[in-house]
Amino acid sequence: MKSSRAAWWFLAPLLCLVAVFAIYPLVRMLVLSFTTQNLETQFAPVFAGAANYQRAWHDSHFWETVLRTLVFTVTAVGLELLLGLAAALALHHSFVGRGLARTAALVPWVLPSSALALGWIWIFNDQFGVLNDLLQRGGLLSSPVAWLGHPGSAFAAVILADVWKTTPFLTLLLLAGLQTIPTELYAASALDGASRWQQFRHITLPLLRPVIFVAVLFRTLQSFGIFDLVYVMTGGGPGGATETVALYTYRNFMRYLDFGYGAALLVISSGILALLTAALWLLVGRGRSLS
Amino acid sequence: MGRRRRFLLPFLWLLAAAPILPGRTAEPAELRVLMEPDGRGVWRALFDEFHRRNPDIRVRAVEGPASTDAREDMYVNALLAGSQDYDLVYADTIWIPKFAAAGWLVDLTDLWPAEKWASFSEAALAGGTYKDRIYRVPTQLNAGILYYRKDLLDRLGVAPPRTYDELADIARRAEAPVNGFVWQGKQYEGLTCNFLEVLRGYGGFWIEGGEVGLDRPEAEKALEFLCRAVGTISPKGVTTYAEEESRLLFQSGRALFLRNWPYVSNLLAEAELPPGFEVGITPLPAPTFGGAGFAILSSSRSPEAALRFLEFVSSPEAVRLLYDRGGVQPALKSFYENTDDPRQRALYAAMQNAAPRPALPQYARASDILQRQVSAALTGQKAPREALRQAALETRQLLARP
Incomplete structure (x- = not known):
């Protein structure tokens, strides 16, 4: 009894932080989403019932950004998981210079996204860009392409930039996960004549599952809220082809000063994220775990 | 005493979290x-x-x-x-x-x-x-300015253009690797400024006295001019350029005309330019301030x-x-x-004749509507007329909203 009271005291600072930085803003958003608060009301909140939600329901532009962000999230996180797993498996084996390779692999993750985005703009530039230069030298392109100037290639370019930046994060988590798997399991299964693929399929993957779940969940939440890369690289263009939910919501808040509506969009996106998390849990998180 | 200290603990945490108040004199x-x-x-x-x-x-x-x-x-x-x-x-x-x-x-x-x-x-x-x-x-x-290669225009024997049609005529005569006309076509505020200049240059208007002029024939002419430019007198990549991308292209001697702001003039004056490079400055038909x-x-x-x-x-x-x-x-x-x-x-x-953008409290939204549609037309996702009709519709809805 006494020790549990002490535990609460130790938890108190953390709970305070969660209350102040997570619960309070969410509740505030929910309240705000039922009001009109913008320039016309001189920023005084006026109760508006469900008007903002009705508006959001008919805002086809918003739903386009939701769909686009979902496609982005699934594609980017999927690629990151595959590449991250491959990189983690490679870095798990000992070879000369492994320490250096492990450190180097983390560099993209450490660099600020907006600075990277500026770099990518120049890489994809049609006149000075290194990508066009390489492809033309390799004979794959006859004339330079403005990669960020077409809806499809601009979207792919943003995905590529995101994959390049965040694959190291998955590599790091998965590598840590790999190191918790006892080596005896591999030795024993080798004695029983298991192939490398069988070992991967029946030892590595199941035991890595909890880590994969956490890593993918984390990345999904982050990826659904992607803002900085898009904001700098394309500004949502061309023709709105790369505008994400976060960018559109930000514009409603900060640029249009339409707080009630922005809050409604945020509440809706939070709901979608909750569904996404539930789906992930059903797909990956449930079932066997280390314990 | 022990109880009391424990009672104080949360307050200590609050204190630690409180921002340090600035001293006022x-x-x-x-x-x-x-x-x-x-x-x-x-x-x-x-x-x-x-x-x-x-x-x-x-x-x-x-x-x-x-x-x-x-x-x-x-x-x-x-x-x-x-x-x-x-x-x-x-x-x-x-x-x-x-x-x-x-x-x-x-x-x-x-x-x-x-x-x-x-x-x-x-x-x-x-x-x-x-x-x-x-x-x-x-x-x-600060306003939109038309920079041009004085040496090349002199060689062609033409005076700097006064309309966008004249500009296109001259720009067509540029020889590769020199592009005719570079400007800012990325989807951002700069695109609004560029489009507004062409729009006004063709005698059109965006929003004036509560009226929206985006679905008028002048607006269509303006957007068609820019759409035609992409891939002909302007490089295809112009739809991804902000100020710096277009400046560097001009500064490296690979453009006849550049639409940009006055800061470029200072940079060009300080820069080491390719041999024979002479900078000319001339007014745009209707510069944006x-x-x-x-x-x-x-x-x-x-x-x-x-x-x-x-x-x-x-x-x-x-x-x-x-x-x-x-x-x-x-x-x-x-x-x-x-x-x-x-x-x-x-x-x-x-x-000196630059005109400001519409002075609306909802300006940011109006500009985003315009940018999105103009960018869609420039990158071939929509026909100019269709893009402008959509922009006009959304802008009217915006202005009508109480």
Whole structure:
């Protein structure tokens, strides 16, 4: 009894932080989403019932950004998981210079996204860009392409930039996960004549599952809220082809000063994220775990 | 005692989390302002000079991000939270309607006589005006300018163009690897400025007196001009360019015409240019204005000190200092009347008729609507007519919203 009271005291600072930085803003958003608060009301909140939600329901532009962000999230996180797993498996084996390779692999993750985005703009530039230069030298392109100037290639370019930046994060988590798997399991299964693929399929993957779940969940939440890369690289263009939910919501808040509506969009996106998390849990998180 | 200490624990945590309150002193008066990055120390020099003349006032300038959007966000955040973190705003022209409509700015109209206001370039003054009231002292004249390769035009034996059709005719004669015309076609505020210039150049308008002119024939002509340019007189990548991408293309000798702002003129003057490269400056048919200036926040605790700063920053000495130290393009007419520099005269001639963007509190949304549709047309996702009809529809809905 006494020790549990002490535990609460130790938890108190953390709970305070969660209350102040997570619960309070969410509740505030929910309240705000039922009001009109913008320039016309001189920023005084006026109760508006469900008007903002009705508006959001008919805002086809918003739903386009939701769909686009979902496609982005699934594609980017999927690629990151595959590449991250491959990189983690490679870095798990000992070879000369492994320490250096492990450190180097983390560099993209450490660099600020907006600075990277500026770099990518120049890489994809049609006149000075290194990508066009390489492809033309390799004979794959006859004339330079403005990669960020077409809806499809601009979207792919943003995905590529995101994959390049965040694959190291998955590599790091998965590598840590790999190191918790006892080596005896591999030795024993080798004695029983298991192939490398069988070992991967029946030892590595199941035991890595909890880590994969956490890593993918984390990345999904982050990826659904992607803002900085898009904001700098394309500004949502061309023709709105790369505008994400976060960018559109930000514009409603900060640029249009339409707080009630922005809050409604945020509440809706939070709901979608909750569904996404539930789906992930059903797909990956449930079932066997280390314990 | 043990119980008591435990009781105090949460309060200690609260204390640790509380921000450290800034110490306040009555003297000297403080003026706080968020500025652009001051790499060359231009603004620092200006504030030092101001301190020298006004020992009882201190300017506390914080260097913010280079992006005006980001600085606007910081101001909006502070103002919405009701904080009194700032006294002055170093404001971009498109902030003024929003900030004035929100009641955040001091109406400066009657603080100075009309003659004093008349000493500023009309374009720069209009860029700080909302509903016929002046909210901002302009410190910078900034508008779209047409740069051209004087050497190449001389060789072709043609005069600089006065309309977009003339420009296209000349630009077609550019030979690879030189592009005809480079401008800013990325989906961002710069695209709005570029499109607005062409639109006005063809006699059209965007939003005037509550009317939307985007689905009129002039607008269609303007957008068709830009769509035709992409991939012919302009490189395909122009739809991804902001200011710097287009400047570098021109500066490296690979463009006949460049639409850009006056900052390029200073950079070209300092840069090492390819042999034979001669820069010409000529007015665009209808340049868009976009300059900065200072406004006073209604929440300021030292409005009088702020006013003295505005007096100082609009004095010929301060203007001269900003120009000499940092190439800040002056907004005072007298500077251009007294200069012998032909480049400055050409710049002034190119900018004096610049017109501001629509002074609407909902400007940001109107601009986003336009950018999205124009960009879609430029990148071949929509026909110009269809894009403009959609933009007109959305803009009308926006203006009709209570």
